[in-house]
Structures are given as structure tokens and as C-alpha cells.
Amino acid sequence: RIPNSSGRIWLGSYESPRQAARAYDCAVYCLRGHKAKFNFPDFLPEIPSASSLSPAQIKAVAARFAREEIPVKKEI
Known part of the structure; x- marks a missing residue:
């Protein structure tokens, strides 16, 4: 949900x-x-101006981010 709104993305x-x-x-x-709260808190996106994106831009960025590979953590 979009904050302070009934709108959804x-x-x-x-x-x-x-x-x-x-x-x-x-x-x-x-x-x-x-x-x-995140599903993968160790792998958040790096989006400098994230709070200023429009709903359409958020949708596009989220789609790109979803398709990126999650880096594998190496255990020592």
C-alpha cells in the first residue's frame, strides 16, 4: 500500500x-x-532516491530487482 493513501501498487x-x-x-x-520488514533484509536494493519514485517507477524498479540473482553468502 502507498503510505497515507488507499492506493496500491x-x-x-x-x-x-x-x-x-x-x-x-x-x-x-x-x-x-x-x-x-523485509523478506531478505541482508539484500536490500541500492536506490539513492527511492522515496521520490512514482508508483510506475517503483513497479519497474521492483521488477528489475526481483530478477537479479541474490549473492550467495560464503560460510567460513
């Missing part, structure tokens, strides 16, 4: 639950910043 359909979760993480980061 449709993020689209994805090939896997992981991609859908990453799209959500990106969108909620754009809307609520670092204080939001």
Missing part, C-alpha cells in the same frame, strides 16, 4: 516465490525505507 506476477518476495522488498523499501 500492483507488482506483477513472477516465476517464483523468491522473485515475488524480492519485488515486495524493493517496493516496500521505496515506500517505507530501512525501517520496513
Whole structure:
């Protein structure tokens, strides 16, 4: 949901639950910043002006972010 509004942003359909979760993480980061709850808190998007994006821009950025590979953490 868009803050202070009844509006919603449709993020689209994805090939896997992981991609859908990453799209959500990106969108909620754009809307609520670092204080939001994320599915993958260790892999947040790097979007300098995230809070100033329009709903259409958030949807596009979330789709791109969802399709990026999550880096694999190496265990020591």
C-alpha cells in the first residue's frame, strides 16, 4: 500500500516465490525505507532516491530487482 493513501501498487506476477518476495522488498523499501520488514533484509536494493519514485517507477524498479540473482553468502 502507498503510505497515507488507499492506493496500491500492483507488482506483477513472477516465476517464483523468491522473485515475488524480492519485488515486495524493493517496493516496500521505496515506500517505507530501512525501517520496513523485509523478506531478505541482508539484500536490500541500492536506490539513492527511492522515496521520490512514482508508483510506475517503483513497479519497474521492483521488477528489475526481483530478477537479479541474490549473492550467495560464503560460510567460513
